[in-house]
Amino acid sequence: MFDVLIIGAGLSGLTSAYKILKKEPSLTIKILEANNTIGGQIATSKSNEELGGRKLTADQTHIYNLLTEFEVHMKRHLPISKNLKRSWSLDIGNFAFIAKLELQRYMNHLDLRSQLFRPGTYELKSEDRKYTMCHHINDSMLFQNSRKFMKSFVRLVTGVDANDISFVEFMNIVHSCGNLKSLMKLYIEPSNSVFEFSSEQLLGVFLARLEPVSIKRQSKVVEVCHHNDYVEVTETNGSIHCARVVILAIPCNQIEDIFITPPIPLEYEIPYLGDKYYITSFLVEYDEPHWRRGGFSGSFYSADPPIFAQQHKQTSLVGYVMHEHGFELLIRSILLKSLAESFGKEMTEPVKYHQQTFEQISLMNLPCTTPWNRIIWSSTSMATLYRGCLNGAVQSGLRAAVHALLILRPQSVIWQDLAEIQKASVVYRYPSHWDLMKSSWNVYNTAVYSTIALVAFCMLRYRHKIFN
Incomplete structure (x- = not known):
């Protein structure tokens, strides 16, 4: 024994x-x-x-x-030179800048609100379980690209789909994970910190x-x-x-x-x-950095399926793909096709390729x-x-x-x-009501309230003309 x-x-x-x-x-x-x-x-x-x-x-x-x-x-x-572009699906489109601003403000709002959801101090009610993160994302964000990114990020952090986790449960997890900004640095956009x-x-x-x-x-x-x-x-x-x-x-x-x-x-x-998800880590090496020809840094994100990649060495990329069970054999072809669409057909012929699949850890x-x-x-x-x-x-x-x-x-x-x-270096500071109110204003509710105000103004003017 x-x-x-x-x-x-x-x-x-x-x-x-x-x-x-x-x-x-x-x-x-x-x-x-x-x-x-x-x-x-x-x-x-x-x-x-x-x-x-x-x-x-x-x-x-x-x-x-x-x-x-x-x-x-x-x-x-x-970090890669700031003069080089990143190849993200979030950066595509005429309103890409506003979509990225919306995503940044939304994450900042969640970080502030998460301080109020310390695990064990908030009783999860039955009605709370019905309001999922998918509902909250759709209610708070206007652009599809920023919505897709946030849903992929929720799945990356929690190991479950945004439809399967409530807003309250996600806030509890964010509180115990540090904050979303730190997780972004770790998983997606590493910095010199x-x-x-x-x-x-x-x-x-x-x-x-x-x-x-x-x-x-x-x-x-x-x-x-x-x-x-x-x-x-x-x-x-x-x-x-x-x-x-x-x-x-x-x-x-x-x-x-x-x-x-x-x-x-x-x-x-x-x-x-619920359903189990998997992460396949990959390493792709080429004879030369083809992405730099187009002025790209090698930072890559695709929404369908969620693929994240970063330049590892001068001529190689590392990253991961989130997927369901049974897609392991298709990852290589899906990945190389996505890279080719962004950086050129040369990306379909790497000199070295390796992948490793893990079952994603769930934090529910x-x-x-x-x-x-x-x-x-x-x-x-x-x-x-x-x-x-x-x-x-x-x-x-x-x-x-x-x-x-x-x-x-x-x-x-x-x-x-x-x-x-x-022992921890994290210092939790409860946000003020003013900070929470400021952070809650985003592109979505601004557009909704502006539209309502415009319609009300037009109706009042029309009413004024009739009575005069």
Whole structure:
């Protein structure tokens, strides 16, 4: 029997194992990983180390401090010259400037309002669930291009469609993710405030420091049985493992696939998350940067399907495509066709192409921060700071490690361990009523109210002429 059994060798699970081993080297730890590689969504290999590169901002203190402790090299993202254009579907059309202004004001309004929706302080009512983010976007934005971009961004942040998440739930998620401006910098338009690092180097340090830990790969868990003083875990091949504490370091949409007995209490129950979506990361390399001939920076966005790309090196592009299950084999042709339409037919003949598909993490659930007896929840979807980001994975991993130590070795936990979990550079300031009112004015309601005022003015003039 092991002291700690960790299901999932992603960033969260590896962080938990490292923290436990650092505090109590005498504890026995085993990690079960369903895939052949470790790292989860930061997994990399010799052939696709570029896809393993990840981004963060300095205010994400948990991942930043971990990289500093591991002496993993971080470098600032170098923005492309401002003299070059970006190739976005949002930039096309006579009213592109107004559409971009509308999108910017809308995101700023959501960031301000999200401060009022701290998770746990707002009771979600049945009528709130009916008003989805899709409704709010359509009610607040006028241009189709800005609407499509925002709906794609909602799906990128939450892992669910804008039709399947309510406005209140999205506001809760934004509050725990930092803000939309930071997420834009991380996922879509990196600036010089964003740091990049090699996940290959990070995983190498993890493996070196977790040498005493047994990591079993290609071990998919199908059942977890909770007993009074231990937990029994069963794999698909019938292998059974017993441990005094189990850490479920996998996203909520993967917990759905595990049969847990006795049934989880209602307060821990994972909600039905609906259809699952996938992200395919890609690397496309050419013999020369064909996009620069037309004065483009290589920054690319397509709405159907949602494709985001950035120049990685002088002659290569990296990015990702959001899609439903079963489209993995079509991604290459769809991507190259979209790039060719924007940058020329030469884009259909890359010298190197690589892609990797992941199931997208859903954030529809509320974070489970309290263990259920000897089962501890962990993953970026269970974080309370920067959910969905790398920092969220590290923070939830640290919290899971502290919970495991409190069960097994409570005397080893000190107040600094508890303070480390909540440490953050984010300062939440509640907006004033004046700021909220200013931010709520956008192109959509301005156009609607102006039209109403114009119609009323014309009717009054017509009425005045009749009576005179």
